[in-house]
Amino acid sequence: MKNTSLSGRVLSELISRFTADHLLGRKIRTGELRKKLVEPAWSVPDIFTMEEIDLGNFKMQRLARKEERNANRVILEFHGGGYIAGVRNAYYVMAGLYNEVSQGADVVVPDYRVAPENPFPAALEDALAAYQWLLSQNYFGEQIILAGDSAGGGLAMALTMYLRDHNMPVPGGIIAMSPWTDLTASGESYRTNYEKDPLFGNTHESMIYLNDYPGNHDPMDPYISPLFGDFRGFPPMLIQVGENEMLLSDSVEVAAKARMQGNRVRLSVYQGMFHDFQLAFLSIPESKNAWDEVRRFFLALE
Template sequence: MRENEASIRGRVVRDLIAHTTNDLLIGKKIKNGELRKQIGTAEPPWKCPECFTMQTIEMEHFTMELLESKENANRDKIILQLHGGGYVGAMRNAYRMFAGLYNEVSHGMSVLTPDYRVAPEHPYPAALEDAVCAYEWLLAQGWFSEQIIVAGDSAGGGLAMALCHYLINHGRQLPCGIIAMSPWTDLTASGESYDTNYERDPLFGKTRDSLIYNRDYVGDHDPMDEYISPMFGDFRGFPPMLIQVGSYEMLLSDSVDVAAKARGQGVKVRLSIYDGMFHIFQMAAKMLPESRKAWVEIGKFIEILLRE
């Protein structure tokens, strides 16, 4: 499915991102670690909205945050959110906002978000180990695998698929569905759109210093390992997937190619390409027509999972 041409507001925001990224030399700041330090110190403390409770759960190597509705909680399923950040960015307020949006469009489902370990201090397989640990924690709390929806953006979307590869390979039951926003599924950067969208991607384009060329997470491992680049894995047996991506992204191929491969192996996949949109445009929440549509689509996908 392909959404209509970008809205005027969407184009304005896209151009602002491009100017900001170029003017502030974001790519170089990512490469030398400066940006991560700035993000870590610039964010104000999170103020949980009155309608939610937020519980911090201490694990052996990381922490998790469980967001729940105070009233009318939906206990039919639960969402395991794996945040983005290129495997080098830790938990941020943007992902807490995402948790609230997932709760809203799912009519009250709780959202568990692990603040999994990230590179360069903790390269592969730390993030995958923590994702598996979070999944097992939910099972230990009494949730069944068919009640768990795994959602992720960017690196988190790729990690959601890597988690399912791991579960299949270890004979474990899989979640009932995957929601992936612009998933980073090919850390070899071999897809066609890494070239075709090089000039127009407002966030990652026109440089090889950007986050999608960072190899701190991969380290000395094979980037074609399915637990690092799930694109190269076997998708047979995977649960239904909703994949959303913007047409201007260098990561467009990561979504298109995974969707094609998974469909060819019998997986139910809904791929939605939003024309003119940029990486994780869903972060605009209700400010852009495209992001509003994306969140409505996520809600409808969750409704489908509830009926299956």
């Protein structure tokens, strides 16, 4: 981590200290703390409008600028949380950043159903319903950009596989931040980064290993773990991951496989960084650089 920014090192150390606490740390790693978190309603900045859309099984929010909207593109943002926790206010902040770096595209954030109450394929069904709703709003597939972090990044890839397999329009691009693509935890980094990962490291009592999402289904099913699927016909992908994540191989192996199958993929491994470091937003240089990279990805899609 010698070339990691001071603020990045400090934040990583703070995460390590929180997760080292026996009781609090376990609740953070398993997702129990986030799942039970009660937040006030998000305060929508004056430059935006927020519209709730009810699709029956779940609701989603559409964030849009009041002025200078980019009507040629829309972002479908899938939140993380290990498929066991719902959307949180941080994801609406993230939606605001996506709006900025895309030069004003609307951002739709589904609060898709989660386990254990709703195991696979509930999240995929809701992701599909959100995508089909956008198609019904007269967007073409190539105008829709899928974005997701952690489980949301894996969900974006799983949805794209489903769309392609069922002869539906695929999206115009995928942005995956620290994507969870291997729910079998079989990648090399689950071992090599076991003692380095400040969030999930040094324990098997975490949502990485204890997860209800697959239910009775094989976790190697590509719609659950897209790493084991076929990436032919995928749109351009930007994959960002932290060097110290146990989930590092989830990104590295997907990128290698997708490239081998003829896809355009940019993989960026951020030195010294932890899982979902982009949620630090603009407070550390590494996260700021990651969002600048997302901006450049959108420009390259023009």
